[in-house]
Amino acid sequence: MTTRAEFLAAVRDRLREPIPENHLRPLTEAGLGEPIRYAVELSDPEARFLEAATGVGAEVVGRPEDDLRAILERVRDDVRPARAVVTDDPECKGVAPILASLGVEVLAAGGPSDVATADLGVTGALGGVALTGSLVMDSGRARTRLASLLPEVHLALLARDRIAATPGDFLRELSRWFPDGLPSNIVFITGPSRSADIELEITVGVHGPRKVLVALR
Amino acid sequence: MSSEFLTLSTSLRERTAAQVSDSRLRSNLARATDAFADRKAAAYAQFADPEEVRAKARAAKGEVLRRLDQILERLADRLEAVGAQVHWARTDEEARDHVRRIVQTHSAHRIVKSKSMLSEEIALNEALEEIGSEVTETDLGEWIIQLAREAPSHIIVPAIHKDRTQVRDTLQRVAEGDLSDVPGELAAFARRELRQRFLQADLGISGVNFAVAESGTLVLVTNEGNGRLATSVPPVHVALLGMERVVETWEQLDLLLALLPRAATGQPITTYVSAITGARRPKELDGPRELHVVVVDNGRSSILGTEFTEMLACIRCGACLNVCPVYRQTGGHGYGWVYPGPMGAVLTPLLVESKGAAEVPNASSLCGACWQACPVGIPLQDMLLALRRRASEEARLGERAAWGAWAAAWSRPWAYRASLRLASMAARMFNPSKVPGPPQRWALGREVPTPARHSFRDQWRKGSR
Numbered sequence: 001m002t003t004r005a006e007f008l009a010a011v012r013d014r015l016r017e018p019i020p021e022n023h024l025r026p027l028t029e030a031g032l033g034e035p036i037r038y039a040v041e042l043s044d045p046e047a048r049f050l051e052a053a054t055g056v057g058a059e060v061v062g063r064p065e066d067d068l069r070a071i072l073e074r075v076r077d078d079v080r081p082a083r084a085v086v087t088d089d090p091e092c093k094g095v096a097p098i099l100a101s102l103g104v105e106v107l108a109a110g111g112p113s114d115v116a117t118a119d120l121g122v123t124g125a126l127g128g129v130a131l132t133g134s135l136v137m138d139s140g141r142a143r144t145r146l147a148s149l150l151p152e153v154h155l156a157l158l159a160r161d162r163i164a165a166t167p168g169d170f171l172r173e174l175s176r177w178f179p180d181g182l183p184s185n186i187v188f189i190t191g192p193s194r195s196a197d198i199e200l201e202i203t204v205g206v207h208g209p210r211k212v213l214v215a216l217r
Numbered sequence: 218m219s220s221e222f223l224t225l226s227t228s229l230r231e232r233t234a235a236q237v238s239d240s241r242l243r244s245n246l247a248r249a250t251d252a253f254a255d256r257k258a259a260a261y262a263q264f265a266d267p268e269e270v271r272a273k274a275r276a277a278k279g280e281v282l283r284r285l286d287q288i289l290e291r292l293a294d295r296l297e298a299v300g301a302q303v304h305w306a307r308t309d310e311e312a313r314d315h316v317r318r319i320v321q322t323h324s325a326h327r328i329v330k331s332k333s334m335l336s337e338e339i340a341l342n343e344a345l346e347e348i349g350s351e352v353t354e355t356d357l358g359e360w361i362i363q364l365a366r367e368a369p370s371h372i373i374v375p376a377i378h379k380d381r382t383q384v385r386d387t388l389q390r391v392a393e394g395d396l397s398d399v400p401g402e403l404a405a406f407a408r409r410e411l412r413q414r415f416l417q418a419d420l421g422i423s424g425v426n427f428a429v430a431e432s433g434t435l436v437l438v439t440n441e442g443n444g445r446l447a448t449s450v451p452p453v454h455v456a457l458l459g460m461e462r463v464v465e466t467w468e469q470l471d472l473l474l475a476l477l478p479r480a481a482t483g484q485p486i487t488t489y490v491s492a493i494t495g496a497r498r499p500k501e502l503d504g505p506r507e508l509h510v511v512v513v514d515n516g517r518s519s520i521l522g523t524e525f526t527e528m529l530a531c532i533r534c535g536a537c538l539n540v541c542p543v544y545r546q547t548g549g550h551g552y553g554w555v556y557p558g559p560m561g562a563v564l565t566p567l568l569v570e571s572k573g574a575a576e577v578p579n580a581s582s583l584c585g586a587c588w589q590a591c592p593v594g595i596p597l598q599d600m601l602l603a604l605r606r607r608a609s610e611e612a613r614l615g616e617r618a619a620w621g622a623w624a625a626a627w628s629r630p631w632a633y634r635a636s637l638r639l640a641s642m643a644a645r646m647f648n649p650s651k652v653p654g655p656p657q658r659w660a661l662g663r664e665v666p667t668p669a670r671h672s673f674r675d676q677w678r679k680g681s682r
């Protein structure tokens with residue numbers, strides 16, 4: 001079996017001489033340090049987030065001024081979940097007892113076969129991305145990655161002051177978002193699971209949630 | 218490696234249904250590739266200056282390739298620091314051995330896979346089935362292809378050559394009741410069926426779109442969510458990493474992440490972008506307990522340092538396929554190996570040493586559309602020209618004979634018919650004045666062989682016996 005040293009030595013060997021340049025189309029030293037410039041209005045991240053999220057098929061079910069119970073009641077009436085899984089994200093504080101009082105059985109996060117029996121997953125979001133309407137999930141804070149994945153419906157609670165303008169703004173500040181180091185899994189979620197594998201017709205919910213609901217807090 | 222090339226064509230020939238209608242194939246492809254083009258334009262328009270982003274991405278990949286040894290070393294250090302186990306494979310055989318050993322250690326009988334071109338390249342499924350494991354492809358398109366026992370025809374949409382009726386007929390083989398041909402219902406059937414397999418799986422295998430060296434993070438870009446499931450539900454995750462799919466920093470990743478989905482499907486971002494850094498942490502309640510990363514060379518280092526080095530910047534977006542007049546006519550299977558279209562026409566002969574592969578670069582019109590579409594600015598047509606030149610110099614046969622050998626690589630009835638069209642089209646479209654710069658001088662002083670239809674057919678018949 002090839003060892004790391006052998007593998008890397010073989011790569012190094014190929015790089016002893018300078019790589020031949022394509023003189024026709026030379027590489028430019030394009031100011032790599034600068035973030036990507038977008039031609040999209042990003043001055044109001046919250047408004048842009050809501051527009052982009054809705055544009056990819058997420059549904060906004062609550063605004064910061066809405067009462068949590070009222071939001072959950074609406075979701076219950078819309079989704080009619082028998083069972084919900086709720087994460088440990090700080091935004092989810094108070095969710096489990098309210099759901100229980102609304103007649104929804106609440107599971108704690110845990111093994112896949114349990115979580116798979118839930119029809120609603122309620123999570124917080126570490127942050128959002130305005131340009132793309134994405135939610136950022138953090139497996140460290142939530143202690144789970146399955147609650148936003150296995151149930152047919154995912155409800156995410158996102159604090160309005162945690163919306164970065166662009167993916168790059170988020171990625172360039174990872175150490176601020178994750179002061180204790182990166183968790184095992186970060187996922188940017190942008191709308192419901194989709195596939196275009198059959199005649200390029202978009203179908204939702206092929207593996208992940210078919211509905212993504214967002215409530216801003 | 219050459220034996221694989223031949224095995225693939227032979228088995229394709231054996232497996233193929235002669236009734237595949239090429240007019241249907243072409244209309245599927247044209248519809249699909251046009252739809253991509255429109256969406257792509259809108260997604261690129263979000264950039265203040267798309268050319269600037271493209272130039273930066275190209276420069277970033279160039280920088281990474283120049284220091285690839287150091288960056289891989291950094292990646293390996295970080296991966297180990299976050300508890301991943303790193304395995305090194307110089308060849309396809311070694312890569313298969315690593316995965317087989319991990320599978321055997323865990324007695325993993327049920328394996329779920331999310332889409333990985335690299336796994337196709339190293340023929341992993343067959344190797345795992347040989348040791349008695351059951352491998353399920355979970356990307357909807359890949360699953361369809363797996364059930365149909367075919368090869369993918371597009372790197373982003375593997376079953377692009379099948380229409381809904383063909384998909385229904387394929388899925389019907391594993392369904393109990395009758396299926397309709399409504400895409401949404403077929404997808405719902407796939408969800409139910411594949412969900413069970415995820416929950417029962419002993420091990421998940423995925424590819425890696427990008428690895429970030431500075432933090433030891435593997436980035437996976439998917440729309441369906443099967444990539445998330447395969448890397449989150451089973452207790453063991455094995456990630457296959459082509460050694461060139463690495464960047465050093467998150468800033469570099471931002472560029473490639475912004476370009477890949479826009480170029481591939483016209484999405485500003487895919488539904489899921491997962492960043493995996495190590496296995497489950499002690500306080501996390503789910504996720505795999507073990508993470509293995511198999512770093513694969515398999516011919517890539519022989520490209521490094523040559524005039525084809527930039528081919529290693531390819532992010533597998535498929536944009537060059539969608540705009541290629543030859544691909545649009547013939548579909549992906551004609552290219553003979555796992556990588557189709559212009560990127561395949563360059564990569565295949567560089568990775569696969571066989572006569573058939575050396576002829577694949579002829580399957581292009583050198584119109585330059587691929588280069589213009591490529592989000593990382595790979596000068597594909599310059600490379601295609603260089604490869605053609607190299608092939609004909611090496612063979613010392615002149616290109617007229619090369620066309621014959623190339624024809625022998627087409628193994629399907631429709632590919633054969635398509636290749637006839639392709640050959641005459643390639644000659645028609647080979648307009649030397651369209652090729653800019655030095656290669657133009659080369660091209661102008663050069664005769665394009667005009668394949669004669671009948672002798673072409675005869676040669677093909679000879680070759681296929």
Ligand code: SF4
Nearest residue numbers: 531532534535537591
């Ligand atoms: S060569 Fe360029 S356009 Fe083609 S798949 Fe690779 S990155 Fe995409």
